Amino acid sequence: MSFSLKGVAYITGAGSGIGQYTAYALARQGARSFALVDRNPSTRTISELKNISPDVSVREFELDVTNENAINDSIEKTVKEFGRLDYAVNNAGIGGSIKTSDQIAKCDFERVIAVNTTAVWLCQRAQIRQMLKQEKLTDSYRSYRGSIVNVASMYGLVAPPLNVPSTAYSTSKHAVIGLTKSDALAFAHRGIKINAIAPGYVMTPLVQEHMGKGEMIETERLKVPVHRYSEMEEIGDCIAFLHSDAASYMVGATLVADGGYTIV
Known part of the structure; x- marks a missing residue:
């Protein structure tokens, strides 16, 4: 079955990394309306989207995903401009300190949870509230009022190894998978279709940035x-x-898209 994505996409962390390449993937499959959310300008993402298809329309939001009012406002403005919200990707996140619980400061732990978990919940709550107001995109039994994908991690399924003790990060990503399951069942x-990657x-x-020094990146x-x-x-x-x-x-x-890491 070929993909055909004709709705409106909302992507956090869209200025770089997975969010950036997810925007490209959605555009290649037909999406033409994008709300791009990032703390920094999404200039490069927008430029490449225009290269993929000149008729792409983009609304850019420079905001902190932990800001509840800013998130709610961005959803409202997205719908005002494009009419609806079909594909949400909650991708924005941080790595945090590579430390075990006895080493990490409370403020550092809470910052990772705030960005990687609470902000995902804030975004998903706003997206769900909008999607409940709209009808399905098509009459097909395969269609939904909206689809949400939360970006978790293989370390949301297994513990990080002893040489990469990312305790806060792993905790936050386990929580994202729990949130995904809970709201998927509820809605x-x-x-509304909700999944995680x-x-x-x-x-x-x-x-x-976090693993490019020393032997860690090659060891892993x-x-x-x-x-x-x-x-x-590939993730996009x-x-x-x-x-x-x-x-x-x-x-x-x-x-799970981990090259087989978690099957060992």
């Missing part, structure tokens, strides 16, 4: 059965799939 019968190591700026690469890190476009393609009608019977699922 599936009301026409659990990427493995992806060559994002965040990964390179060799643990991946395919012996390479994912490219950002997976997210596009989850939003598509091809994934219409996937509800509350976590799609």
Whole structure:
């Protein structure tokens, strides 16, 4: 079944990394209306979207995803401009300190939870409230009022190894998967599809910043059965799939895209 994404997309963390390449993937599958959310300008993302299709329309929001009012306002303005909200990708996140619980400061732990978990909930709550107001995009039994994908992590499924003790990060991503399951159950019968993706190591700026020093990045690469890190476009393609009608019977699922890391 071929993908056909004709609705309005809302992506957090869209200025770089997975969010950026998710926007490209959705555009390649037909999406033409985008709300791009990031703390920094999404200039490069917008430029490439225009290269993919000159008729792409973009509304850019520079905001902190932990700001409840700013998130609610961005959803409202997205709908005012484009008429509805069909594909939401809650991707914005931070890595935090690579420390165990005895080493990490309370403020550092809480910051990771605020960005990676609470902000995802804030975004998803606003998205659900909007999606409940609108009808399905098409009359097909595969169609929904809206689709949400939360970006978790393979460390939302398993504990990080001892040489990468990202306690706060892992905790936050386990919570994202729990949130995904809970809201998927609550709103599936009301026409909203919610899933998560659990990427493995992806060559994002965040990964390179936190693991690009010393031997850690090479040590972890060799643990991946395919012996390479994912490219950002591979994760973007997976997210596009989850939003598509091809994934219409996937509800509350976590799609694992980790090169086999968690099967070992």
